Amino acid sequence: DAGVIQSPRHEVTEMGQEVTLRCKPISGHDYLFWYRQTMMRGLELLIYFNNNVPIDDSGMPEDRFSAKMPNASFSTLKIQPSEPRDSAVYFCASSFPAGQWANTEAFFGQGTRLTVV
Amino acid sequence: AQSVTQLGSHVSVSEGALVLLRCNYSSSVPPYLFWYVQYPNQGLQLLLKYTSAATLVKGINGFEAEFKKSETSFHLTKPSAHMSDAAEYFCAVSTGKLIFGQGTTLQVKP
Numbered sequence: 223d224a225g226v227i228q229s230p231r232h233e234v235t236e237m238g239q240e241v242t243l244r245c246k247p248i249s250g251h252d253y254l255f256w257y258r259q260t261m262m263r264g265l266e267l268l269i270y271f272n273n274n275v276p277i278d279d280s281g282m283p284e285d286r287f288s289a290k291m292p293n294a295s296f297s298t299l300k301i302q303p304s305e306p307r308d309s310a311v312y313f314c315a316s317s318f319p320a321g322q323w324a325n326t327e328a329f330f331g332q333g334t335r336l337t338v339v
Numbered sequence: 340a341q342s343v344t345q346l347g348s349h350v351s352v353s354e355g356a357l358v359l360l361r362c363n364y365s366s367s368v369p370p371y372l373f374w375y376v377q378y379p380n381q382g383l384q385l386l387l388k389y390t391s392a393a394t395l396v397k398g399i400n401g402f403e404a405e406f407k408k409s410e411t412s413f414h415l416t417k418p419s420a421h422m423s424d425a426a427e428y429f430c431a432v433s434t435g436k437l438i439f440g441q442g443t444t445l446q447v448k449p
Contacts (some may be wrong), residue, residue, distance in 0.1 A: 226382070265383075265429065265439040278436055296402065313382055315437075327373065328437055330382030 226331035228314050235338045240302040243334045246295055247316030254287055256299050257313040304338045311335050341366040341432045345440035353448050358417040361363045362430030371433040373391045374404055420447045
């Protein structure tokens with residue numbers, strides 16, 4: 223398997239524009255996570271899905287952020303409108319339950335570096 | 340709610356010296372604990388995980404960590420640092436969702 227695939231790797235956009243980040247989880251994994259990494263706040267869990275259903279979106283910072291998982295092999299994180307403070311590296315990760323899912327490692331993608339100017 | 344605290348945002352050691360990265364956790368239920376490593380411009384990869392089978396956990400690249408419930412700690416160690424160990428290290432706790440500490444940058448000096 224190629225691992226978790228994120229696209230694009232880098233995105234530069236102007237304030238106010240819509241940004242869509244994409245993620246393809248590892249085949250067979252039924253948990254998918256979106257994280258945001260910044261110097262100031264570290265790694266923040268934004269939202270996670272189980273079997274394509276959002277389970278916890280309490281980390282989504284504002285209504286400008288939305289995430290979808292239309293099928294088991296694809297998820298998007300959308301920011302509309304984007305702001306400079308959204309500049310960060312966004313990671314997608316996936317995992318599968320082995321007994322209790324909580325003890326299963328998450329596999330991370332390479333991340334998308336977003337710069338909003 | 341669970342959380343982790345990593346003591347020291349930067350740690351510097353000489354090549355061949357002991358590596359000790361500190362992590363304390365807070366959890367209302369027995370936790371599952373993880374250490375991840377992140378190399379520049381890459382995602383995170385798992386070093387090791389504690390799942391209650393044994394308190395001393397061995398991971399990849401010679402790293403190990405010991406779970407101490409009385410101290411609510413899960414410190415990461417390696418007997419002899421190598422230049423290739425320079426990276427950022429994250430402690431994480433899971434009781435249903437995976438929460439990361441702030442990270443510790445390890446510098447290895449020649």
